[in-house]
Amino acid sequence: MPGMRRHPLVLLDYSGIVSQTRPHFLPSAMLSLVSLILETMALSVVMLFVLSSVTCEENSGTREWFRANILAVAALLGYAGRGMLPDVLSIEAANLLFMAAISMMLAGFRRYEGKTFPTKLLAGGMAVVMAVILVFHYGVDLPGVRVITVSIFHGGVCFAIGMTVRRMIPASQPHYPFLFTVVAAFALAFGYAVRAVHYMLLPNLAVPLFASTVWNTVYFSLGTLAFPGLTLGAVMMTNARSLAKAAYAADHDHLTGACSRRAFFQLAEREHMRKLRTGGDLSVLLFDADHFKAINDSFGHAVGDQVLAEIVKCTQKVIRNIDVCARLGGEEFAVLLPGADAGTAISVAERLRAALEGAVLATSANASVTCTVSIGSATLQPQETLAALLVRADRALYAAKSAGRNRAMCAEDVRRIEVGT
Numbered sequence: 001m002p003g004m005r006r007h008p009l010v011l012l013d014y015s016g017i018v019s020q021t022r023p024h025f026l027p028s029a030m031l032s033l034v035s036l037i038l039e040t041m042a043l044s045v046v047m048l049f050v051l052s053s054v055t056c057e058e059n060s061g062t063r064e065w066f067r068a069n070i071l072a073v074a075a076l077l078g079y080a081g082r083g084m085l086p087d088v089l090s091i092e093a094a095n096l097l098f099m100a101a102i103s104m105m106l107a108g109f110r111r112y113e114g115k116t117f118p119t120k121l122l123a124g125g126m127a128v129v130m131a132v133i134l135v136f137h138y139g140v141d142l143p144g145v146r147v148i149t150v151s152i153f154h155g156g157v158c159f160a161i162g163m164t165v166r167r168m169i170p171a172s173q174p175h176y177p178f179l180f181t182v183v184a185a186f187a188l189a190f191g192y193a194v195r196a197v198h199y200m201l202l203p204n205l206a207v208p209l210f211a212s213t214v215w216n217t218v219y220f221s222l223g224t225l226a227f228p229g230l231t232l233g234a235v236m237m238t239n240a241r242s243l244a245k246a247a248y249a250a251d252h253d254h255l256t257g258a259c260s261r262r263a264f265f266q267l268a269e270r271e272h273m274r275k276l277r278t279g280g281d282l283s284v285l286l287f288d289a290d291h292f293k294a295i296n297d298s299f300g301h302a303v304g305d306q307v308l309a310e311i312v313k314c315t316q317k318v319i320r321n322i323d324v325c326a327r328l329g330g331e332e333f334a335v336l337l338p339g340a341d342a343g344t345a346i347s348v349a350e351r352l353r354a355a356l357e358g359a360v361l362a363t364s365a366n367a368s369v370t371c372t373v374s375i376g377s378a379t380l381q382p383q384e385t386l387a388a389l390l391v392r393a394d395r396a397l398y399a400a401k402s403a404g405r406n407r408a409m410c411a412e413d414v415r416r417i418e419v420g421t
């Protein structure tokens, strides 16, 4: 084959030049480093299986990480074949594939972040590195210069990965997957930088590629960890995001973004227990859109949906951050008001009613769609259960509907009316 050096099993330096000939057996030192490369390949293949379990359109970045691992496997095959494959495959092609692989890894993290990939910058960088490799392989054979150039590229990309993931460390959900990836990326960047500086300081460092020196072992181990480490971080980040999405979906209403019924009852239970233990006030508002069926019938279900979403937006503007607005079902909503006494609760209810009465909640064929609400409020009595509190709020809501709608009524007043005082 043209370009292939015909030494079936040989020990080569970085440039691929024969430095020793071992016609039938690989020396054990060489074998240990080749096996390190083969183990990395095996790990990357395992990572491909792991990645395939999370790779899909919704999980941004996973496709790029999958491709990156395929490229890495191909590159590692090339590196492992040094001495058995033509130089153009084991040096040029392998380096090109590994640069593409690590760049693809960065592309995955950028996609995960929702950002585009700096294709031109990286393609330009790869072209420069390849030019250096060609010049310092076929022109002047300086393996050290090739190592320095490739290490600077890999280190730079790993640093960019670290910076990208560092920006994404979330405030609320578990940090661990992100910290793991940031540490892995920065450690790799540091390792590559040390390698580049090492070769700059010792330009005549001409140990054979697979010679089992301390530094070779350190640098090979670094390379061994690069892909599996970053891929593991990527998979953990994907799982963290999936869990966060699932938790959000369970706790929020899909249409309006309000708290879900399930989450509302959980929060209400917790607040109720706290108030029973520590004292203090707790109020709840139950409210329902008036004649909502007529909106659906006149403007269509889509406009009805828009109105429901706007009702929630409007409510969230009226209440405090610590209050919780939930959609209990259909056109029925609730607001939990921790620390609010009966007077505060009815004034919040009145503000909400007035805000919705004056708001255009949707437009349809140039018609403004408005919708009023009826509200029942109730405040926790000593030793009262949550269920009893909600029953009283519901009765107040029913009273507001019966009294003509578009009004807020307080359970305590309704009770007074019921007992005739």
Ligand SMILES: Nc1nc2c(ncn2[C@@H]2O[C@H](COP(=O)(O)OP(=O)(O)OP(=O)(O)O)[C@@H](O)[C@H]2O)c(=O)[nH]1
Residues within 6 Å of the ligand: 255, 288, 289, 290, 291, 292, 293, 294, 296, 300, 301, 302, 303, 304, 305, 308, 329, 330, 331, 401, 405
């Ligand atoms: N667009 C839309 N409509 C919904 C949704 N959930 C429930 N509805 C509609 O809400 C309407 C509720 O109607 P009713 O229970 O008769 O209540 P209403 O028309 O608001 O009358 P009052 O409550 O007595 O003032 C029904 O037509 C349901 O189909 C939803 O998610 N989207």
